[in-house]
Amino acid sequence: MAMTMHLDIVSAEQAIFxxxxxxxxxxxxxxxxxxxxRHTQLLTPLKPxxxxxxxxxxQEEESIYVSGGILEVQPHVVTVLSDTAVxxxxxxxxxxxxxxxxxxxxxxxxxxxxxxxxxxAKLAQALAQLRAIQNLRKKKxxx
Amino acid sequence: xxxxxxxxxxxxxxxxxxxxxxxxxxxxxxKMRKAxxxxxxxxxxxxxxxxxxxxxxxxxxxxxxxxxxxxxxKRIGYIVISSDxxxxxxxxxxxxxxxxxxxxxxxxxxxxIALCTIGQKATVxxxxxxxxxxxxxxxxxxxxxxxxxxxIKVMLDAYDAGELDRLYLVYNEFVNTMTQKPVxxxxxxxxxxxxxxELKHHWDYIYEPDAKAxxxxxxxxxxxxxxxxxxxxxxxxxxxxxxxxxxxxSDNAGSLIDELxxxxxxxxxxxxxxxxxxxxxGAAAV
Numbered sequence: 001m002a003m004t005m006h007l008d009i010v011s012a013e014q015a016i017f018x019x020x021x022x023x024x025x026x027x028x029x030x031x032x033x034x035x036x037x038r039h040t041q042l043l044t045p046l047k048p049x050x051x052x053x054x055x056x057x058x059q060e061e062e063s064i065y066v067s068g069g070i071l072e073v074q075p076h077v078v079t080v081l082s083d084t085a086v087x088x089x090x091x092x093x094x095x096x097x098x099x100x101x102x103x104x105x106x107x108x109x110x111x112x113x114x115x116x117x118x119x120x121a122k123l124a125q126a127l128a129q130l131r132a133i134q135n136l137r138k139k140k141x142x143x
Numbered sequence: 144x145x146x147x148x149x150x151x152x153x154x155x156x157x158x159x160x161x162x163x164x165x166x167x168x169x170x171x172x173x174k175m176r177k178a179x180x181x182x183x184x185x186x187x188x189x190x191x192x193x194x195x196x197x198x199x200x201x202x203x204x205x206x207x208x209x210x211x212x213x214x215x216x217k218r219i220g221y222i223v224i225s226s227d228x229x230x231x232x233x234x235x236x237x238x239x240x241x242x243x244x245x246x247x248x249x250x251x252x253x254x255x256i257a258l259c260t261i262g263q264k265a266t267v268x269x270x271x272x273x274x275x276x277x278x279x280x281x282x283x284x285x286x287x288x289x290x291x292x293x294x295i296k297v298m299l300d301a302y303d304a305g306e307l308d309r310l311y312l313v314y315n316e317f318v319n320t321m322t323q324k325p326v327x328x329x330x331x332x333x334x335x336x337x338x339x340x341e342l343k344h345h346w347d348y349i350y351e352p353d354a355k356a357x358x359x360x361x362x363x364x365x366x367x368x369x370x371x372x373x374x375x376x377x378x379x380x381x382x383x384x385x386x387x388x389x390x391x392x393s394d395n396a397g398s399l400i401d402e403l404x405x406x407x408x409x410x411x412x413x414x415x416x417x418x419x420x421x422x423x424x425g426a427a428a429v
Contacts (some may be wrong), residue, residue: 010187012364012367012368013185013287015187016268029351029352030351036250041198041202041349042349042351043195043199043351043357043361044349045360047226074200079191081188081192081195081361085363086332093296094293095289096294096296098293099278099297101298106266118385138391
């Protein structure tokens with residue numbers, strides 16, 4: 001009987017595959033790697049591409065597309081941590097800038113709200129003064 | 144006492160409100176089920192990721208990642224996860240109260256605070272506190288990891304640059320439908336109480352292309368997966384809390400309607416009795 005190992009393919013949003021396989025072929029960043037059972041411990045990023053594997057007792061190769069991720073190999077367990085998004089440094093940077101901008105905009109809004117509050121306070125003050133003046137006038141007329 | 148007509152319009156308006164709250168209750172219930180599914184779907188990834196990090200800590204890497212090293216906590220960062228919408232009971236307020244208490248403790252020790260808010264409610268609440276570095280809102284009921292990457296990167300960059308010494312994740316933990324627990328969890332440095340495993344023998348990974356690149360990528364994804372998990376869990380909490388809040392609102396409306404109905408019946412009976420006695424008195428006078 002052929003030797004086997006356990007393969008898990010998971011992404012942050014769902015578990016994709018879990019089962020016993022005979023061989024795994026993955027698109028590592030430095031080139032495609034084929035993993036057989038009892039491979040030494042290995043940790044490497046994956047490029048977008050196909051992860052191919054042969055199930056226990058089957059002749060056929062199956063494949064699952066991953067858009068990058070990380071491959072961890074232990075002698076009897078192989079884990080593919082698949083990305084759900086297309087990752088690139090520039091894209092990440094852009095997303096980060098966007099998040100920062102959103103926070104700044106929220107602060108801007110706050111400023112305008114503060115201005116509104118300040119204006120309202122001034123308005124209330126002015127109204128009170130007006131009322132006081134009117135009261136004074138009424139009293140004068142009454143006299 | 145209010146007249147019959149007034150009570151009737153009141154009953155009608157309460158009934159309309161009750162219809163709305165009941166509909167919201169049912170919507171929340173179905174959304175909660177979906178959110179729970181999503182929660183359990185994202186769990187294996189975080190679990191596997193934790194295993195790999197665990198292995199990594201057991202190995203003897205040539206490169207120690209800064210996320211694993213403790214620094215003196217002078218500047219504290221929080222990633223706060225809240226809901227976008229209200230009408231979910233005290234869910235957000237309980238969370239914010241716990242967080243404010245925690246912030247107060249750090250501040251009394253002379254630490255400075257930086258925040259990152261996810262969700263409309265947190266953004267509005269913490270706007271006045273200042274020092275909000277990044278935010279993400281309107282993620283919807285089925286958030287994608289893509290929506291969070293930027294927000295998280297701002298905080299991780301700040302940590303890398305030494306602007307933060309600690310990073311906490313603040314969210315509601317889904318215990319069950321009736322109970323949601325506010326949690327403040329330490330993200331960075333990665334807490335290592337479970338790292339004191341026995342060192343069996345000396346081994347290390349083969350890193351391709353090199354240890355730094357691989358471990359950096361891994362750590363970033365690990366933190367992202369934890370935050371994503373928090374967001375998904377918080378959505379399940381939001382739906383559960385809303386369901387419970389709307390159920391009690393519907394129940395309250397029901398009892399209010401019962402009371403008003405009684406008052407209405409009494410008023411009507413009183414009116415009839417009065418009319419009758421007037422007629423009888425009129426007949427007797429003739």
